[in-house]
Amino acid sequence: xxxxxxxxxxxxxxxxxxxxxxxxxxxxxxxxxxxxxxxxxxxxxxxxxxxxxxxxxxxxxxxxxxxxxxxxxxxxxxxxxxxxxxxxxxxxxxxxxxxxxxxxxxxxxxxxxxxxxxxxxxxxxxxxxxxxxxxxxxxxxxxxxxxxxxxxxxxxxxxxxxxxxxxxxxxxxxxxxxxxxxxxxxxxxxxxxxxxxxxxxxxxxxxxxxxxxxxxxxxxxxxxxxxxxxxxxxxxxxxxxxxxxxxxxxxxxxxxxxxxxxxxxxxxxxxxxxxxxxxxxxxxxxxxxxxxxxxxxxxxxxxxxxxxxxxxxxxxxxxxxxxxxxxxxxxxxxxxxxxxxxxxxxxxxxxxxxxxxxxxxxxxxxxxxxxxxxxxxxxxxxxxxxxxxxxxxxxxxxxxxxxxxxxxxxxxxxxxxxxxxxxxxxxxxxxxxxxxxxxxxxxxxxxxxxxxxxxxxxxxxxxxxxxxxxxxxxxxxxxxxxxxxxxxxxxxxxxxxxxxxxxxxxxxxxxxxxxxxxxxxxxxxxxxxxxxxxxxxxxxxxxxxxxxxxxxxxxxxxxxxxxxxxxxxxxxxxxxxxxxxxxxxxxxxxxxxxxxxxxxxxxxxxxxxxxxxxxxxxxxxxxxxxxxxxxxxxxxxxxxxxxxxxxxxxxxxxxxxxx
Ligand SMILES: CSCC[C@H](NC=O)C(=O)N[C@@H](CC(C)C)C(=O)N[C@@H](Cc1ccccc1)C(=O)O
Numbered sequence: 246x247x248x249x250x251x252x253x254x255x256x257x258x259x260x261x262x263x264x265x266x267x268x269x270x271x272x273x274x275x276x277x278x279x280x281x282x283x284x285x286x287x288x289x290x291x292x293x294x295x296x297x298x299x300x301x302x303x304x305x306x307x308x309x310x311x312x313x314x315x316x317x318x319x320x321x322x323x324x325x326x327x328x329x330x331x332x333x334x335x336x337x338x339x340x341x342x343x344x345x346x347x348x349x350x351x352x353x354x355x356x357x358x359x360x361x362x363x364x365x366x367x368x369x370x371x372x373x374x375x376x377x378x379x380x381x382x383x384x385x386x387x388x389x390x391x392x393x394x395x396x397x398x399x400x401x402x403x404x405x406x407x408x409x410x411x412x413x414x415x416x417x418x419x420x421x422x423x424x425x426x427x428x429x430x431x432x433x434x435x436x437x438x439x440x441x442x443x444x445x446x447x448x449x450x451x452x453x454x455x456x457x458x459x460x461x462x463x464x465x466x467x468x469x470x471x472x473x474x475x476x477x478x479x480x481x482x483x484x485x486x487x488x489x490x491x492x493x494x495x496x497x498x499x500x501x502x503x504x505x506x507x508x509x510x511x512x513x514x515x516x517x518x519x520x521x522x523x524x525x526x527x528x529x530x531x532x533x534x535x536x537x538x539x540x541x542x543x544x545x546x547x548x549x550x551x552x553x554x555x556x557x558x559x560x561x562x563x564x565x566x567x568x569x570x571x572x573x574x575x576x577x578x579x580x581x582x583x584x585x586x587x588x589x590x591x592x593x594x595x596x597x598x599x600x601x602x603x604x605x606x607x608x609x610x611x612x613x614x615x616x617x618x619x620x621x622x623x624x625x626x627x628x629x630x631x632x633x634x635x636x637x638x639x640x641x642x643x644x645x646x647x648x649x650x651x652x653x654x655x656x657x658x659x660x661x662x663x664x665x666x667x668x669x670x671x672x673x674x675x676x677x678x679x680x681x682x683x684x685x686x687x688x689x690x691x692x693x694x695x696x697x698x699x700x701x702x703x704x705x706x707x708x709x710x711x712x713x714x715x716x717x718x719x720x721x722x723x724x725x726x727x728x729x730x731x732x733x734x735x736x737x738x739x740x741x742x743x744x745x746x747x748x749x750x751x752x753x754x755x756x757x758x759x760x761x762x763x764x765x766x767x768x769x770x771x772x773x774x775x776x777x778x779x780x781x782x783x784x785x786x787x788x789x790x791x792x793x794x795x796x797x798x799x800x801x802x803x804x805x806x807x808x809x810x811x812x813x814x815x816x817x818x819x820x821x822x823x824x825x826x827x828x829x830x831x832x833x834x835x836x837x838x839x840x841x842x843x844x845x846x847x848x849x850x851x852x853x854x855x856x857x858x859x860x861x862x863x864x865x866x867x868x869x870x871x872x873x874x875x876x877x878x879x880x881x882x883x884x885x886x887x888x889x890x891x892x893x894x895x896x897x898x899x900x901x902x903x904x
Pocket of ligand 1: 689766792808849
């Protein structure tokens with residue numbers, strides 16, 4: 246038998262490699278994981294960003310595709326990666342971001358319609374462009390620029406924009422004064438004159454922005470650039486001369502700023518959030534002159550995307566329970582009409598939330614995917630859905646042949662609240678060994694998604710495990726009161742939402758009570774390690790990038806202040822809660838074998854968290870292994886690390902709770 250230090254040449258290693266090759270090899274060089282769908286206002290042309298794997302090495306590059314005659318056609322042949330395609334309002338020019346000159350450093354490129362030549366780069370900004378927006382008159386392009394030392398959110402993999410592999414291996418990790426390269430700024434490019442200028446003033450960190458009329462920009466900004474500062478950011482209005490005015494502050498978080506084309510109204514989403522850029526919440530409209538704010542009734546939709554169609558109609562997309570919803574708001578009457586309400590996810594398998602773009606006649610370009618539907622680009626309207634192109638290939642067919650089925654499930658928590666989730670089961674009858682896959686955030690949501698947005702779900706199902714993907718209180722899609730239930734109670738009532746799910750699945754004959762396992766990343770890693778200290782029914786657990794000790798987490802994480810506030814809004818009982826809710830403090834009660842996984846470059850949940858729990862379990866005689874990937878941040882994303890990780894996950898469950 247191979248030692249625990251090696252995963253290759255084991256039965257599970259051979260299976261995982263064979264599985265990944267069968268799924269991905271037929272798709273090498275082809276688009277997968279669609280996101281950022283965009284469409285011209287007349288609906289004639291679309292563009293979408295896709296991941297492209299060329300082999301099982303490194304991380305996928307990204308490329309832009311358009312759909313013609315039912316097939317994807319690559320838009321740009323530039324080397325490196327390209328993403329974020331946006332048509333000008335007249336549909337004649339495509340703006341996008343590409344890292345042709347320096348890998349990982351994205352700059353604006355423009356391509357005129359019908360131009361047979363390659364896209365032209367705009368003058369370079371100092372840093373990397375994260376997003377772009379055309380002004381409503383089509384004369385300018387707004388660029389959101391991150392300095393090369395700016396922090397990345399957990400969902401982006403954590404760490405900073407500095408690619409660690411560019412430094413010499415001996416070079417120390419240095420943290421000292423916050424330099425210019427840590428900030429996020431706004432720039433405006435005018436294609437007709439070729440002039441590029443910085444819009445946001447020094448000292449204002451702009452996380453996200455959109456136009457508000459042709460001469461102003463609405464931005465989510467703060468006065469410091471640290472990842473933790475995002476949680477207190479305000480909505481500001483910046484005019485082209487650089488004047489700044491604060492429009493709105495909030496007790497929770499603000500995101501998705503979007504001004505009407507005439508600049509009279511700014512739309513923004515207010516939401517309780519755990520992660521930067523993952524905003525799903527209430528739609529607010531602000532009258533720019535009077536400052537008056539209206540909260541819009543979107544019929545229970547947590548809004549995740551805004552797109553003004555004209556000065557009056559605002560298109561929105563979002564999530565309601567497990568469904569994706571698109572609608573159009575008449576901003577004068579406040580009335581909404583829904584374009585679709587569908588159980589398929591509309592974010593693509595790596596798009597974190599429902600996303601899409603509107604045509605002038607109110608159709609919506611989105612990506613459809615579900616556990617049994619590989620991502621496809623779709624144009625939806627009154628006449629139904631028109632599939633423009635699909636990412637399916639023999640590899641996705643193979644995945645469908647081994648990945649079983651998915652179904653929505655619900656159950657009652659001990660306090661009577663209904664909780665929902667998605668259950669993935671192998672073919673055949675239960676009871677199955679069950680792995681509960683706990684999502685991160687905690688404010689995010691599983692929907693019926695391709696692969697459930699992770700490679701481990703279909704892999705476990707292929708080996709005979711049922712996988713429950715629960716949305717405990719704190720998840721998105723159920724309104725702000727539901728999401729807010731986890732704030733100040735992490736590891737509280739959500740613990741019982743998960744335990745009651747297991748009881749329900751055992752009662753229903755789906756799950757074998759002697760073979761229940763846990764896996765989860767980030768907040769899901771916290772919950773996986775927490776649950777094994779609260780209940781002894783678990784046969785195996787795999788906490789990935791977990792929090793296990795809130796005291797050290799809140800001394801070492803780059804979102805320490807968020808963690809402290811989310812543990813307890815009141816400083817009075819924070820110290821007690823810090824101990825109470827830390828898995829390491831309760832490690833003496835745990836009996837479950839744990840595979841603790843971390844990335845050495847993770848600033849969000851630093852690897853010491855996994856180490857602490859591992860050592861505490863060992864000290865109590867509980868089987869535990871620690872696996873730290875030296876080149877990974879928050880999550881395990883690169884190859885071959887992913888092959889090794891998936892092999893260890895499978896081997897751990899098969900050893901402690903065989904299917
Ligand atoms: C409790 S400490 C902070 C946890 C973090 N929330 C705030 O930053 C978190 O759970 N983030 C998740 C959010 C996501 C929407 C699910 C996150 O960043 N997850 C990453 C990384 C990851 C993936 C798999 C395993 C471990 C980490 C992601 O889902 O890509």
